[in-house]
Amino acid sequence: MAGNVVVVGGRVADNYSTGEPPGVVRAFDVHTGKLAWAWDPGNPALTGVPPEGQTYTRGTPNVWSAMSYDAKLNLIYLPTGNATPDFFGGERTALDDKYSSSIVAVDATTGRALALPDHTPRSVGL
Secondary structure, three states: OEOOEEEEOOOOOOOOOOOOOOOOEEEEEOOOOOEEEEEOOOOOOOOOOOOOOOOOOOOOOOEOOOOEEEOOOOEEEEEEOOOOOOOOOOOOOHHHHHHOOOEEEEEOOOOOEOOOOOOOOOOOOO
């Protein structure tokens, strides 16, 4: 719970190497159940449902652990894993590297990520 939204990550499936499900984090309005926002690490400009015929970015960093909420700052902190594949980072995008193995702060109202340091540049299998 973060104010008036419930924030959830996706599922984590092991033993895949590429093209895993997206690491999208979604928030739902607690009163209506409707999607309030979505944060896609592969396309952070998209904050809702992708346009028809498009999908969220596959293989992006997932949130594998518990998230935390700071009510005073209205921020949700997302601890991310790394993008796929786990043990070879040579084909990762700049956004994969930016959000892999990091703590990403997102605005609890909009789902927009704030600027963040690259905690583990070119993280591979940490």
